[in-house]
Amino acid sequence: MTQIPTHSPGRQLMAFLGSMNLAIILLVAVALASIIGTVLQQNQPYGDYLMKFGPFWFEVFRTLGLYDVYSAPWFLAILGFLVISTSACVIRNAPGMLREMRDHRLHAQEKSLRGIPGHAEWQVPVSVEAAAIEGRRTLLESGFNVRETRVAEGYLIAGRKGALQRLGYIFTHVAIVIILVGGVLDSRIWLAFREMTGDLVVETRPVPVSQVPPESHVPASNPSFRGNVNIPEGQQSSVLFLNVRDGYVVQELPFTIEVQDFRIEHYINGQPKSYESDLVIHDPASPNQPLKQTISVNHPLIYKGHAIYQASFGDGGSKLALRAWQLLGQSGAAQDIQGAIFQDIPFSLGGQRYTVELNDFRLFNINPVEGEGGKVEQKNFGPSMVFRMRDAAGQAREYENYMSPVVMDGRPVFISGMREQVGAPMRYLYLPADRDNRLDTFMAYYARLHDPERVARAVQAMLEEINPEAAKLPAASESIRAMVGRFVEGGYDAIGTDLEKRVPAEQLQQAFETSVRVLQTVLGRMYVELLAERGIEAPAEQDERFLADAVTAINALALYGSPIYLQMTGFEHIQASGLQITKSPGKAVVYFGSVLLTLGVFMLFYLHPRRAWVLVRENESGARVLFATTSHRKTIDMQQAAAQLRERLELRLSGAGGQPLAADHA
C-alpha cells in the first residue's frame, strides 16, 4: 500500500479514523460494553433497581444509563464511531481496490518480475508466438482471467484470478455501515427527539388510557416503534404502550385491533402447543372491509407496515362465582358473591375492613407429580385464581386457590397457596374434601369446634366416659375446653406455648403428649357426632383419614392469615391476548446489509486473489519464457498453488522441448 501523505489535518484525521488500531479498539469496546446489558437485567421497574443497589449506586447507574445500556448516549457514541471508522476505512481503501481489481498489470517490467520470489525461466526452441500460446493456455486452464500485450521482441501475458475478493472486503465493511444505519432507523431516536423538544412527556402513573394526558401520546405518524398492548377477548384497542425508562407513552395506531378469541392449544401431555388470536383489523381507510386474520407465535400479521405479533396472554377479566367461608367470628357461615379478575371486593368482618383484590385466573395448572413407582408425571390441577387479601392497614397477603379438589396421596383436598411477600415461595393449605367432594363437611366441623356449647358437651361426655371422678371437677373440664379453644385459634403451637408457661421444662414433652392425646379424643368425638348427624353411623377408612387431614388443616389455618376462605365455585373464562406491534422501516435495510455481509464474508475468505505473468522474448535459439506469480496473501495454500502453476507451465514447455534456465525456489 502506498503511504498516504500526512500533511493536512483532514488527511491525518481520516488516517486515524480509518486505522486498523482504532477499528480493533472499537470492536473490543462494543463487545465489552455489550456485556453490561446481559449481566444487569435491562428495563426493569426502577423500584427493583433501587431495592437492589441502594439509593447511591442506583443514582450512579441511572446516570450512566446502565438500565438501558443499549440506548445510553455513550454506547450509541461508540457505535457511531464504529460506523465512522468503518466508513473511513472503506473510503480510504475502496478506490484503490477497485482499480486494482480491474488492472491486469500489463505494464510489469522484466526486472520487477525477476524480483518476485518463486519466478522461473525456460529456454524453448519455438517461436515467441508458439511459446506465448503455451503460456496463455496454462493460465487459462488454471482459471486465470488473461490479457496480453506486445512488448519489445515478444509478448507479455498477464493473468489475474479471485479479484472479487477485494469486493468481499468492500461488501463486508459497507454492510456493517448499512446494518447500523438500518438499526438507527428502527431505534427510539424519534421518541428521544420528541422528548427533547418537550412534545412528549413520559407517563409514570398506572392509569387507564383515557386519563393519560395528550402530551404522553405519540401520533400514528411515528415512523418506528415497538410496543405492547393487552386486549381482552371481545374488546378492541387503537393504541399500544411503549415502555420508556420508569414509565410509558401511548402510541396511537392508524387502525383498531379487535381480539375476537384467544386460544391455547395443548399437546396430549398438557404442554402448550400454540397460542393463537383471532384478530379483526378495523381500518378507517376501508371501513366496510374489516380484515380478519388469525395470528400465532411465529406467524405474525403484517398490516400496512405494522407487524402484529402474538407475544403473551393473560386474563381479560374472567367472571368468577365465589363462596366466602367465614373463618373468624361466626365460622362456617358462607356467602355467595360474584367477582371478576381485576376487581376489588371490600368487606367487613369482626369490626375490621378488608379488601379482596382479584388478580388472575388460570384455567390449567400443569404440575409435575410423583406418580406410582416414583415416576414424575405432568398433572393438571384444574382452574385456580390468584388474589390478595388486604387489611385496613394496607398489609396484603397473596393467595392462590384451586377450584376443584386435587387428589394428593390418594385423598381429595382443596389447595390454597399463601405467601406474605411477593416473590416468596408459596406455602400450602390443604382442606380435605368430603365424600361429595365438597368443602361443607370440613367447614361444618370447623364451625362446630368454634361452638363453646358443643365443645363443652363433648368434653363433659368424654370425661364421664373415661374418668367419672374428674368429670365432677369443673376445673378439669374447663382446662380441656380452653385447650381445644387454643388449638382451634392457634394450632399445636398455642398449646405448646401455654404449657411452657405452666409446666417445668423436664416435664414439657410428656405434658404436651398427654394434652394432644386428650385433644384428639375430643376432636374425634366431635367428628363422630358430626358424621352421625349427617347419617354416617359407621365411619369408613376414608372418614378416618378425613379427620386426620382436617386436624392438620385446622392446625395450619392458624398461620393462614385470612379471615375468610374464598372458594371458587364457577367461572366464565375471559382471556386477554398480549400483542406486540412494531413498525420497523429499517428492517429491509438491515436485511439487505445482512445479505451483503454474508456474500462479502465468503468472498473474502474463499476467493484467493492471485496474479501471474508469462513474459516471452525472442532470442537466437527460439524463445525465452519468464514466469512469475504473486498473491498478497502469503499463505501455505498460495505457495502451493504457485508451485503447481509453475509445474504446469513447465510440463507444457518441456513438451515443446523447453529447458529450465533458472528458478528461484523461494
Add this chain to the structure above:
Amino acid sequence: MSANLDAMRQPLGQSPAARHVRPLDILWLVAVLGAGFGVLAAFNQHMDGYEVGILIGTTLSLAAFGWFWRSMQGLTLAVAVMSGIALWRYGAHFGDQLSVGLEALNAVQAKDFFLKFLVSSQSAIMWMSALYVGATFTYFLALFSRAEYIGRIASALVWAATAFGLTGLMARWRESYLIHVDYGHIPVSNLYEVFILFAVITALIYLFYEGRFRTRNLGGFVMLVISAAVGFLLWYTFDRGANHIQPLVPALNSYWMKIHVPANFVGYGAFALAAMVGVAYLIKHKLGGDGEHDRLPKLAVLDDLMYKAIALGFGFFTVATILGAMWAAEAWGGYWSWDPKETWALIVWLNYAAWLHLRLTKGWRGAPMAWWAVIGLFVTTFAFLGVNMFLSGLHSYGTL
C-alpha cells in the same frame, strides 16, 4: 497409475474441483438427487414452501458436499443404511400407525434386537459416545507410539462414531413422530440434541482437515473437546433424563429451526476445532517449536489450520446470527432486541472479527493468536451454555 499421479499432483489445501471423476461420483449424484427429489415427490403435499426450499437446499448441498469430499459418500451411505434399519424395524412393529405413544415405543426398543443394540436413537447415541471417547485415547496412543496404523484405527472410530451420531439423530426424528404425531420435530430443539449435533459437526470438520492436511496427530486434541461434550451428554442423560423426547414449545415450532441451529453449530464446531489446534500450537511452541522429528505439524501449518477453522466458523456464525435475527423478527417481534443470547452472539462475532482483522490485515501470527483462539472458545462456550445457565432472556430453550 494415472489416478495415483493425479493424487500426487493434488496439492494440499487446493480445491479438487477439477479432479478425476469416478463412476462412483456420478452414482453419488444420481442417488442423492434421486433420493431428495423422491422424498419431495412423495411428501410434497405435507410440506409448506419453506420446507420444500430447505429440502431442495439440503439435497443440493449434500450432493455437492459428497462430490467435493468423497469421504462423505461412504458416511452418507452408512447413515442411510442404519437409519433405514431403524425405519424398517419401527415399520415392522408399528405398521402405518400414526402415533403409538412412549410406552409402546419403549417396549419395542427393549425387545427388538436391532433397536435395542444398534439403531434406536438412544443406542446409537451411546455407541457414538463410546466411540468418540475411544477415538480420543486411540489418537493419543497413535501420537505417542508414532504408529500409523493406530492412527488409522482412531480415524475409523471417529467415522463410525459420527455415523452412529447422525443415525441417532435420524432415529430420534422418527421416534418423536411415533410418540405422538404432534411431537414430531427435527432433533435440534434442546441442549441434549444440540450436543449430539455439536459432537458430530466438530468431528466432521476435523475429519475434513485431517484428510486435507494429512495428519492424524491433531486428532487427540480435537477429540478432547468432543469427549467433553460426550461427558456432558452422558451426565445430562443419566442424571437429568434429558434424553426424553419433549414436544416443541410454540416459539420453536418453525422452519427456521432447521437452518438456524445447524448453521450455528458449524460455527461452534469450527471455533472449537480452532481452539484445540491453538492448544496444540501452544504446546509445541512451549516445547521448542519446529524440529526434525516432529509429531505435530509445523507451527506455520497449525497456524494456517487455525485461521481456516476460524474463517469457516466466522462465515457460518455470521449466517446463523443473521438467520437468528430473521427468526427473532417472526417469533419475538424484532430482529434485534439486545436479548442476552443475541448480545453474546454479537460478542462472539466481534471477538473473532477482531482476531481475523489482526491476522489478515496486521499479519499477526503465532502464540498470541493461538491464545486468543483458545480464549475465544471460552467466550463461545459462554454464549452457547453460560447464557442459558446464568442469564435470563427470551432464548431459554436449553436450560439445565
